[in-house]
Amino acid sequence: MSETHICKNCAQNFEITDEDFAFYRKISPIINGKTYAMPAPTHCPDCRQIRRLCRRNERILYSRTCDSCKKKIISIYPENTEFPVYCGHCWWDDSFDSRKYGMDFNFNKPFFDQFEILLKTVPRMSLYSQEQNNTNSEYTNHSDWNKNCYMCMNSAHCEDCYYCTNFNIYNKNCVDCLAMQHDELCYNCVSTKGCYASIGLLDCENCIESAFLYNCIGCENCFMSYNLRHKKYYIRNKQATKEEYEKIRAELSNAKNMENARKEFIEFIKSASRKYCTILNCEISTGDHLISCKNTKNSFYGFKCKDVKFAYDFGEMKDCYDIYEPWQGELQYETHGVNESYGMRFVHVAWRNNDLSYCDSCFNAQYLFGCNGIHNQKYCILNKRYTKEEYEELTGKIIDHMLKTNEYGEFFPINLTPFPYNESVAQEYYPLTQEQAISKGFKWREKDAREYQKQTCVLPTDVKSVPPTIINELLACEKCGKNYKIVPQELEYYKKMNLPIPRKCFDCRHMERMSLRNPRQLWARKCDKCSASLESSYAPSRPEKIYCEKCFVDFIE
Structure with a gap:
């Protein structure tokens, strides 16, 4: 049986299934033998996702001063923030111990009011990247192990790449790309793997010296085509000559020709028949761009995961709900950017941790509750250290208090985000006008005339x-x-x-x-060939024909 709930934020109906309730029981903390039942969510999946995304500024960088060493640095925070900002060197230095900002818990006040004090007093790191892991890659964020990269976000193990975003790994000499892996000399490509010296590819794999292809595999010297497999010298899905291809490719050095080709490509691929979603080697899974997943539902851009739901941009996760951009973790609920961690509840950006609740920017730690900027510590509440016995006793009391104030089970409220809505990733997936954002309680950054x-x-x-x-x-x-x-x-x-x-x-x-990617939503559809029921990321109003797995394979072959 499932229950229908009304979202506390947008007033839309959403469903909570028996499987969901089983997860909420599993994620419920057990302290001194007592289980503290996790409340069912009060917000729908989209509104829960917005609360997480509005805390992530990925691409807007500022020049400012480190509040510790006073050097000029690059940061996701502008000058004159209400909280201190440290460069990576100062923040990770052993001499910086955020426990000095520790507070006693006050049971006469709501938890979030007290946590807000920590958010405004504890120094924040300028970028979510570790300087010691990057080489000559000062202008990168949420990125590590890169060399000679500029304006690359959410990237790792890349070299000589510029303006690339969203889960880019092991790439070289690429510019203006999104979600690519093991590519080289690629430009303006989206969701590609193993491609070389190509332009404007979308959902392609192992393509070489090609331009403006959609869903092509193993192609070489092809232009403006879709659904090709192991073809060479194809133009607009028809066999062409080497000379014809080289002439078209040479013309792309002209800005007008490049823009015309980009626009033609967008219209051209509307006639391409599509697989209802990109799901490979998965069992009992729904979403899009999933690889080697089992029982992964309503999730997008993930691989090697099991028993996961409402997940986005994730890898090697197990027993998790409502997660965004995590890597190698287990038993997580309502988290953002939490890597190599277990037992995480309502956590924002944390790496290599165990058993954290309501924490922000904590690393290599365990048994924390309501902490900000802690690393290499354990048994802390509001950044104050306790014994194991004191921690467990106080944590149970705080959860009881938060249940009474209707705070437990909720992610950080939107008023605690340090970013304007239009500088957060939320604006990319859930765009709002300035008037809409302000009416909903979000911050907004006005245009600076000096930038125009x-x-x-x-x-x-x-x-x-x-x-x-x-x-x-x-x-x-x-x-x-x-x-x-x-x-x-x-x-x-x-x-x-x-x-x-x-x-x-x-x-x-x-x-x-x-805009070339499908929305991260699912609709009930029918295969346009056999009428099989599908859950697809293609809205019913779209013009493309969609096929189930079997019919699409038959169509391609």
């Missing part, structure tokens, strides 16, 4: 005519007007790849790539 100045040069149409002095010029996005610059290594890349200088800012280019 007049362009200082005329950009040549063809990259061959672009002078080296372009790196000294201020450019203005042709879509939103925001200023951007070309860095030296970026110019070198465009020249090498025979690509035009982009006419749009990083943000607009990123959102264009994001």
